[in-house]
Amino acid sequence: MTEKTHLQDQNGPYFGEYGGRFVPESLIAALDQLEETYAKAKADPTFALELDELNKTYVGRPSIITEVPKFAALAGDIRVFLKREDLNHTGSHKINNVIGQALLAKRMGKKRIIAETGAGQHGVASATAAALFGLECVVYMGEVDTQRQALNVARMKLLGAEVVPVTTGSRTLKDAINEALRDWVANVDDTHYLLGTVAGPHPFPTIVRDFHSVIGREARQQMLDDYGFLPDVVTACVGGGSNAIGLFHSFLDDEEVALWGFEAAGEGMDTMRHAATLSKGKVGVLHGAKSYMLQDEDGQTIESHSISAGLDYPGVGPEHSWLKDLNRAQYFGISDDEAMQALKALSQTEGIIPAIETAHALAGVIKYGSTLAPGSTVLLNLSGRGDKDMETVGKYFGFLE
Amino acid sequence: MSKTEELLNTLELEGKPALIGYFPAGYPTVADSVEACVAMCESGIDILELGVPYSDPVMDGLVIQVATEQALTNGFKLSMFFDLLKQITSRVATPVLVMSYWNPIMQYGVERFAKDLKAAGGAGLITPDLIPDEAADWIRYSDELELDRVFMATPSSSQARLDQVARLSRGFIYAVSTMGITGAREDLDAKARGVVSGVKSTKTDVPVCVGIGISTAEQVTEVNSYADGAIVGSIFIKAYRDGGIEELKRTVKQLKGGN
Numbered sequence: 201m202t203e204k205t206h207l208q209d210q211n212g213p214y215f216g217e218y219g220g221r222f223v224p225e226s227l228i229a230a231l232d233q234l235e236e237t238y239a240k241a242k243a244d245p246t247f248a249l250e251l252d253e254l255n256k257t258y259v260g261r262p263s264i265i266t267e268v269p270k271f272a273a274l275a276g277d278i279r280v281f282l283k284r285e286d287l288n289h290t291g292s293h294k295i296n297n298v299i300g301q302a303l304l305a306k307r308m309g310k311k312r313i314i315a316e317t318g319a320g321q322h323g324v325a326s327a328t329a330a331a332l333f334g335l336e337c338v339v340y341m342g343e344v345d346t347q348r349q350a351l352n353v354a355r356m357k358l359l360g361a362e363v364v365p366v367t368t369g370s371r372t373l374k375d376a377i378n379e380a381l382r383d384w385v386a387n388v389d390d391t392h393y394l395l396g397t398v399a400g401p402h403p404f405p406t407i408v409r410d411f412h413s414v415i416g417r418e419a420r421q422q423m424l425d426d427y428g429f430l431p432d433v434v435t436a437c438v439g440g441g442s443n444a445i446g447l448f449h450s451f452l453d454d455e456e457v458a459l460w461g462f463e464a465a466g467e468g469m470d471t472m473r474h475a476a477t478l479s480k481g482k483v484g485v486l487h488g489a490k491s492y493m494l495q496d497e498d499g500q501t502i503e504s505h506s507i508s509a510g511l512d513y514p515g516v517g518p519e520h521s522w523l524k525d526l527n528r529a530q531y532f533g534i535s536d537d538e539a540m541q542a543l544k545a546l547s548q549t550e551g552i553i554p555a556i557e558t559a560h561a562l563a564g565v566i567k568y569g570s571t572l573a574p575g576s577t578v579l580l581n582l583s584g585r586g587d588k589d590m591e592t593v594g595k596y597f598g599f600l601e
Numbered sequence: 602m603s604k605t606e607e608l609l610n611t612l613e614l615e616g617k618p619a620l621i622g623y624f625p626a627g628y629p630t631v632a633d634s635v636e637a638c639v640a641m642c643e644s645g646i647d648i649l650e651l652g653v654p655y656s657d658p659v660m661d662g663l664v665i666q667v668a669t670e671q672a673l674t675n676g677f678k679l680s681m682f683f684d685l686l687k688q689i690t691s692r693v694a695t696p697v698l699v700m701s702y703w704n705p706i707m708q709y710g711v712e713r714f715a716k717d718l719k720a721a722g723g724a725g726l727i728t729p730d731l732i733p734d735e736a737a738d739w740i741r742y743s744d745e746l747e748l749d750r751v752f753m754a755t756p757s758s759s760q761a762r763l764d765q766v767a768r769l770s771r772g773f774i775y776a777v778s779t780m781g782i783t784g785a786r787e788d789l790d791a792k793a794r795g796v797v798s799g800v801k802s803t804k805t806d807v808p809v810c811v812g813i814g815i816s817t818a819e820q821v822t823e824v825n826s827y828a829d830g831a832i833v834g835s836i837f838i839k840a841y842r843d844g845g846i847e848e849l850k851r852t853v854k855q856l857k858g859g860n
Contacts, residue, residue, distance in 0.1 A: 224730055224753065226753070228762065385659070385660070498709075499707060500656040
C-alpha cells in the first residue's frame with residue numbers, strides 16, 4: 201500500500217494541473233530569487249522567531265475566537281464560531297502575509313515594495329509594513345476602487361505610500377495587478393512585488409498561503425483547546441482566496457471537516473454581473489497562473505462585479521481550483537444583497553461589524569446552515585472589519601440620508 | 602530551415618539592417634489593420650509582428666494597451682483573426698509572426714491555433730507570457746508544423762535560461778533590451794548588448810533580434826550593429842494614431858534607414 205499523500209503538503213509550483221508560471225521571462229529571475237529566499241528563511245529558525253515576535257507584539261496574534269449564538273440562531277440549530285482576523289492590526293487578515301513578505305523583501309535587500317489592492321486592505325497593510333520597515337511603497341489601485349474605498353486611500357497616504365489610480369481596463373483589482381506586474385517587470389532589481397492574494401505565478405500562491413496559514417493553525421488548536429472538538433464546517437469568503445486558504449489549510453487533511461467557500465455572486469449567478477470564478481468560470485491563465493477564471497470564448501477576461509471591492513476579481517488562486525476539482529472544498533455564490541443583509545445581521549445581533557467581503561461567508565452560513573444536522577458547528581473566518589465600508593453600507597441602508 | 606531565419610541570415614550577409622514591425626490586429630478596425638500591416642510591409646519592414654489583442658497585456662506599455670483595448674471595443678474576435686492574417690499573407694511575401702498572450706491560444710486550443718496559423722500563411726508565434734518551461738504543447742505542435750517559435754531572453758535571465766531559450770527558439774530569439782515593458786525610450790539600455798552576447802555565447806544559429814524601447818533610425822542602426830534585427834512597435838502605432846497610414850509609411854521608411 202502506498203503512503204497516503206497529505207493535501208497540506210502540496211507546495212507548488214502546481215496544484216494538480218493549476219498554478220505554474222505564465223509570466224514574461226523578465227520576471228523569472230525575481231521569482232527564482234523569491235523562491236530561494238523563502239526556502240532559506242523557512243529553514244532558518246531566526247526567521248520564524250522574528251515573524252512570531254512581530255505577530256505577537258505588532259499584529260496582535262493570536263486572534264481570538266468568538267462564539268456568536270444569536271447570529272447562529274438565524275442559521276438554524278447550529279453553533280457558529282468566528283476567527284477574529286478583524287481584530288488584527290490594520291483590521292484584516294491581510295497583515296499576516298504582508299509582514300512575512302516584507303521580511304523576505306528585507307532579506308533580498310530590496311528597498312521598494314509595490315502592491316495591488318482592491319478593497320484597500322492589502323494596500324493599507326503593505327503601507328503599514330513599509331512604514332514599519334522603512335521601505336518605499338507604491339500601491340496600485342483601480343480608479344473605481346479608489347473612489348469606493350476613499351478612506352483606505354487616505355490611510356495609505358498617511359502611512360507614507362504613494363497610491364497610483366489605475367485607469368486602464370475595468371479600473372478595478374485585475375487592472376491594478378496588471379499595472380503592478382508592469383512596474384515589477386521594469387524595476388525588478390530593487391523592487392519586491394508584495395502580492396496580496398494566493399494567486400499569481402509560483403511561488404506566490406504557496407508563500408502567501410503559508411503566511412496566512414497561521415489563521416487555521418491557531419483556530420484548529422483553539423477549537424480543540426477551548427471547546428474540545430473540531431468544527432463540522434470551516435468557511436470563509438473567496439475572492440483571490442487568501443483568507444480562505446489561510447483558514448482551510450490546517451483542516452485540509454481532516455476529512456470529517458467540510459470546507460465551504462463563498463464567492464461574490466454580485467447581482468446574481470444567472471446575470472453577467474458577478475465574481476463567482478469557481479462556480480461559473482472556466483480554466484485559463486490569468487496573472488501568471490493557470491486556474492479558474494471568468495472569460496469569454498476568446499479567452500478575454502470578463503470584468504467581474506461585486507459590491508465588495510475585495511472580492512471583485514475574475515480570477516482565483518490555483519490551490520482553490522485544485523480543491524474544487526478534488527471536491528475537497530465546495531464553493532457557492534452569495535449575492536450583493538445577501539451579503540449586505542448578513543453584514544447588518546451580525547452587527548445587530550452580536551455587535552460585530554464585518555467587512556462586506558467577510559459578510560459573504562456570514563450570508564453563506566445563514567443560507568446553508570439549515571442543511572446541517574442540528575447541533576453542527578461552523579468555524580468562520582471573520583477576515584476583516586467593516587469600518588472601511590461605512591460609506592457603501594450607509595448608502596445601501598439609507599443611513600446617510 | 603525557418604524562412605524567417607533564412608531571411609535574417611541573408612540580410613546579415615548583405616550587411617543590411619533588419620526591421621521587425623509590430624501592429625495589433627483589429628486596430629482600429631479589422632479592415633484598417635490589414636491595410637496598415639500591408640503598408641508597413643510594402644514600406645520596408647522585413648518581418649511583421651502581428652499582435653492579437655488581449656484584455657490583460659502585462660508586457661505592454663500604454664500606447665499598445667490603448668490600441669489593443671480599442672481593437673477589442675471595436676469588436677475584434679479571434680474568429681476573425683485567421684482571415685485577417687490570410688488577407689495580409691496573400692498580399693505580401695513578408696514573414697508574419699503572430700504575437701499573442703497565452704490565454705487566447707489556450708482557449709482556442711493550441712493544436713487548432715497552430716494549424717489555423719499555418720493554413721493562413723503565418724510563420725509562427727511570439728509568446729510574451731509563455732516561457733519554455735510551460736510550453737510543452739506549443740513546442741510539440743510548432744515542431745510538427747515547422748512554425749517559428751520565439752521565446753524571450755532578458756537582462757535578468759541566467760545563462761542556463763539563455764541556453765534553454767536558444768535551444769528551443771526558431772525564427773529568432775527576442776532579446777529584451779531593458780528591464781521593462783514596450784514603449785519608446787530615449788536611451789536604449791546598454792543591457793541589450795549584454796543579452797545578445799549572452800545568447801550568442803551559446804553558439805546558437807538562431808538569429809537574435811532586440812526589442813522594447815526602440816523608436817529612432819539611429820537605434821535601429823545601432824541594434825543591427827551587434828544583433829540580427831530591431832523590433833519596433835509603439836512608435837508605429839503612435840504614427841498611425843496621429844497621422845494615419847501615410848505617417849505610418851513615412852515612419853517605417855525613416856526607421857528602415859531611408860530619410
